[in-house]
Amino acid sequence: MTISDKSIFAPNADYSQPGFRRAELLPASNSGLDNSTVGVKTLHFSLLRDTQRELNTSHEYQLVFLETNDFSTNQFALKYGTIFGREKETGPKDVLILQSNVRDPVDILKVQFKANTWHNFALTLDFVKK
Secondary structure, eight states: OOOOGGGEESTTSTTOEEEEEEOOOOOTTOSSSSGGGSSEEEEEEEEEBOTTSOOOTTSEEEEEEEEOTTSSOEEEEEEEESOTTOTTOOSOSOEEEEESOTTSOOEEEEEEOOBTOEEEEEEEEETTTO
16 A cells, blocks of 8 residues: 555545545445444554655554444554644654544554564454443
């Protein structure tokens, strides 16, 4: 997947966020009402930082997330760069941040996004217990 200026969230809308990028890779069956969001599921994904096409860390990237079927929130989000609402925080921006539900986000994991290193994740989601 390649992120470019075409990935700007809602570029022509009143709520356009030029520094906010979305990359979505979803199961083809996921409608929010199908078996992909029922019971207990483990989601596996891997990321590799491309040093030939570095991301602009002044932007917020939501690299992986699972959105509810009413589009009101995410169960989790893996973010990178300058997170909205945290622009004044100091520290490195080359960090992957795994957050819980975006309505009341809690940082679950922070790890340096190292070049030439696969970052492998497995998240178990319990839709019964929410």
